Amino acid sequence: METVGIIVGGGPAPGINGTISAATIEAINQGKKVVGIKGGFKPLFDGNLSCAMPLTVDDVSRIHTKGGSILRTSREHAERVKEKFPVLMDTLKKLGIKYLITIGGDGTLFMANWIEREARGDINVVHVPKTIDNDLPLPGGASTFGYETARHWGVEIVKNIMEDARVSARWYFLTIMGRYTGHLALGVGKAAGATLTIIPEEFPEEKISFKKVADILTGAIIKRLSMGRDHGVVIMAEGLSEKFDPEELSHYEQLEKDETGRVRLSEIQLGRIMKNFVKKSLEDMGIKLTIVDKNIGYELRSADPIPYDIEYTRNLGYGAVRYLLRGGTGAMITFEEGHLRPIPFVELIDYRTGKVKIRKVDITSENYEVGRKYMIRLEREDFEGERLKALASVVKMSEKEFREKFFYVTT
Numbered sequence: 001m002e003t004v005g006i007i008v009g010g011g012p013a014p015g016i017n018g019t020i021s022a023a024t025i026e027a028i029n030q031g032k033k034v035v036g037i038k039g040g041f042k043p044l045f046d047g048n049l050s051c052a053m054p055l056t057v058d059d060v061s062r063i064h065t066k067g068g069s070i071l072r073t074s075r076e077h078a079e080r081v082k083e084k085f086p087v088l089m090d091t092l093k094k095l096g097i098k099y100l101i102t103i104g105g106d107g108t109l110f111m112a113n114w115i116e117r118e119a120r121g122d123i124n125v126v127h128v129p130k131t132i133d134n135d136l137p138l139p140g141g142a143s144t145f146g147y148e149t150a151r152h153w154g155v156e157i158v159k160n161i162m163e164d165a166r167v168s169a170r171w172y173f174l175t176i177m178g179r180y181t182g183h184l185a186l187g188v189g190k191a192a193g194a195t196l197t198i199i200p201e202e203f204p205e206e207k208i209s210f211k212k213v214a215d216i217l218t219g220a221i222i223k224r225l226s227m228g229r230d231h232g233v234v235i236m237a238e239g240l241s242e243k244f245d246p247e248e249l250s251h252y253e254q255l256e257k258d259e260t261g262r263v264r265l266s267e268i269q270l271g272r273i274m275k276n277f278v279k280k281s282l283e284d285m286g287i288k289l290t291i292v293d294k295n296i297g298y299e300l301r302s303a304d305p306i307p308y309d310i311e312y313t314r315n316l317g318y319g320a321v322r323y324l325l326r327g328g329t330g331a332m333i334t335f336e337e338g339h340l341r342p343i344p345f346v347e348l349i350d351y352r353t354g355k356v357k358i359r360k361v362d363i364t365s366e367n368y369e370v371g372r373k374y375m376i377r378l379e380r381e382d383f384e385g386e387r388l389k390a391l392a393s394v395v396k397m398s399e400k401e402f403r404e405k406f407f408y409v410t411t
Helices: 016-029 078-094 106-119 147-168 183-192 210-226 246-250 270-284 307-325 366-373 385-394 399-410
Strands: 003-008 033-037 052-054 097-104 124-129 171-176 196-198 232-237 291-296 331-336 339-344
Touching (some): 078 097, 078 106, 097 307, 124 307, 147 183, 147 291, 171 183, 183 232, 183 366, 210 270, 210 385, 210 399, 270 291, 385 399
Parallel strands (some): 003 033, 003 097, 097 124, 171 291
Antiparallel strands (some): 331 339
């Protein structure tokens, strides 16, 4: 009996169990044996054969509505990946895996491509795109699984915080997960109606200063005050931290690294750093108010999936097995306009850098334009006529002084 292996890599995302369930059931229905690799790639690098967990229909038939991952997941240091990769390949061979389904984001996709190339036809590999960051280049703007559930629960959290801000007359600075992109932050901000959302894509420059982001926030608070509003909620994508100078950032935060050696952005208290900058700036202008900072992300990753992601992952799990058993290999399975579509790995890897291509928020799109139109933040038109006069009066500045201090944040 040929063996189908399933492995999960990277951070959790709602819908992992749905993919495992659908893939297992379809593979067994087609006469294959299924094993799940428990603990991600890490035990494979150790040559640990006991990580292979046999899966049956009874094991998986009711897990598709649950968050988390019955196979768990992990990350690994880049140096260890290079050193131990031959051990991983040998372990897969000893486990007798003929077909491999990888579930994960860009890092797991990179591993899937590497395994497929090294296997030279001995193992057929397909990847299922999973990440709440929604940053893999799927066709037609389709979301990666887990994103819609993360956005849903993110909106529920932000709605409650928005009401707390109104009742208690305070501001909240919320940081939402998204290592490279602002898809999740923008999606939550638009749907919840947050005061403003700041994402890394809106800054074309390679590096930005704390001061610019702080002045955008300060300007938004002043604009709200000029409208008679003493509260608000700001959402910032954690990927903004990638835009800051690491040396400048290290003055304010102890930078921790994850298992792959990357800075752990979710541990950076971006909201707290910005809060301190903004409070000082406002106090220098005679304004005192309460600002609370909070990180949102870990609450979303293992949430029970909403029906969208349950249905979506069942499609993907089924499609992954069907693709493999028809002789397919070296592709990521996607779902477009009601049809499953494999995208070859060669189209997903930027071979100039050797890394997986990342889908960023298109700030020239109507999707971003709509989000921006409903934000309260300083725009160019605010620096004219009565608008400028009202803003300057809040901080007791002349119109010229206000323009000189804040106009640059609109560029």
